[in-house]
Amino acid sequence: MLTPTGCYLSTTGLWNVVLAILTRLRPGPRVRAGMSVRKHEALGYLRELLERDGLRIVIDRQYRLDEIVEAHRYVETGHKRGNVVVTVCAST
Template sequence: MANNLWALGTAFLGKRVVAGMFVDKRAALRFISALLESGELRVVIDRTYPLSDIAAAHRYIDAGHKRGNVVIAVTS
């Protein structure tokens, strides 16, 4: 709370403040992994585009037809 008040106060002084929340990423990853393995969480992939066709992926998303994640495949 104190950080949020400080951030709000400095906004009027022309300073930039970046704030965030601490998350134990290892615990979060274990939690999400367990949900995926149990089937409680399902990843929905609508379409996959190669990196060379990223403009088409953006057009598809902007058109409002997206029903899941749009994946950009980056291969070397």
């Protein structure tokens, strides 16, 4: 969801180029199409890491969405040692 003056920057997809043109013709949020960075080499490397269990994902802390302010404060301290996860909706 975007604010009335928000902008969605896409790096892939031909349809997003069409949306970029259409959203320029009316007021409100805009879609902008950007150039995609060549990802094939990086994706190949990630695949290789995953296949040999060489990718270690580190989760430093987890926060609920209603704790987003605390999550941002923690990240801004510069002391995080891994990813900070924000759970958008919890299963009940």
